[in-house]
Amino acid sequence: MxxxxxxxxxVLTLAVLIYVFISLYMPSELYSRGVTVLGEGEILLxxxxxxxxxxxxxxxxxxxxxxxxxxxxxxxxxxxxxLWATQGIVEDAGFGWYRRTSPSAGATYxxxxxxxxxxxxxxxxSGEFVxxxxxKYDYMRHSLKLVKKGDYRxxxxxxxxxQDWVREAPVTIVLCAVYERTTGRYGERGIRYVHMExxxxxxxxxxxxxxxxxxxxxxxxxxxEEVSKVISPARDERPLYLFPVGVPEKPFxxxxxxxxxxxxxxxxx
Numbered sequence: 001m002x003x004x005x006x007x008x009x010x011v012l013t014l015a016v017l018i019y020v021f022i023s024l025y026m027p028s029e030l031y032s033r034g035v036t037v038l039g040e041g042e043i044l045l046x047x048x049x050x051x052x053x054x055x056x057x058x059x060x061x062x063x064x065x066x067x068x069x070x071x072x073x074x075x076x077x078x079x080x081x082x083l084w085a086t087q088g089i090v091e092d093a094g095f096g097w098y099r100r101t102s103p104s105a106g107a108t109y110x111x112x113x114x115x116x117x118x119x120x121x122x123x124x125x126s127g128e129f130v131x132x133x134x135x136k137y138d139y140m141r142h143s144l145k146l147v148k149k150g151d152y153r154x155x156x157x158x159x160x161x162x163q164d165w166v167r168e169a170p171v172t173i174v175l176c177a178v179y180e181r182t183t184g185r186y187g188e189r190g191i192r193y194v195h196m197e198x199x200x201x202x203x204x205x206x207x208x209x210x211x212x213x214x215x216x217x218x219x220x221x222x223x224x225e226e227v228s229k230v231i232s233p234a235r236d237e238r239p240l241y242l243f244p245v246g247v248p249e250k251p252f253x254x255x256x257x258x259x260x261x262x263x264x265x266x267x268x269x
Contacts, residue, residue, distance in 0.1 A: 045084075086102070086137065102200040106186065116230070159222055180236060
């Protein structure tokens, strides 16, 4: 009997030591609905898939700039689809070239994507949330890589001329451009190509947000240097576009029947 108690005590002690070793020295991972949070500060996002019910026609009809949000977080799957809509991969075109969700002049892809996430703003599931911070989207791995920890929404609000919808949104997508990737091939005309690409990506964000039951608004009014201080981009990455995203306080509602009535009225006038 004494031998049995000694053996049991030894096994329990080893189990505790193994648990402590894994907790302290192994990369921590949290699995939730296909989500993997790596201890190295990277979140492997849920892979893109069809989750919406709206058609493209309906998304175009219901697209509208939204500036008031409910105090609710986003789901990580929603954020995953929004980021995939910005620069996500759709095809391995060979020779190290991966075609993405938005067109790019000469496939130069000058846009880099950052995300400002607030406290308890993106659900992981099981009562867990993505840690507040600044993240960069890695299109190759479809993941978020932590740049720095903390809730920087108030700082971004100040940098964007105190537009309240920036501070109140759970997340804001920041589009930055590396002009040299495109101007290096097309010269000065490449500048307009970069701006065209930002427009393509912005509409993708609008349509995906609409299809997901979310809302967004395009923001171009901000202090460039102050936004850069907030998100800490690479030296050659210039912030050009902000998209706060949240659950709309009052979703826009209309129908194609109402649209037909409007057109009939316009045609009579």
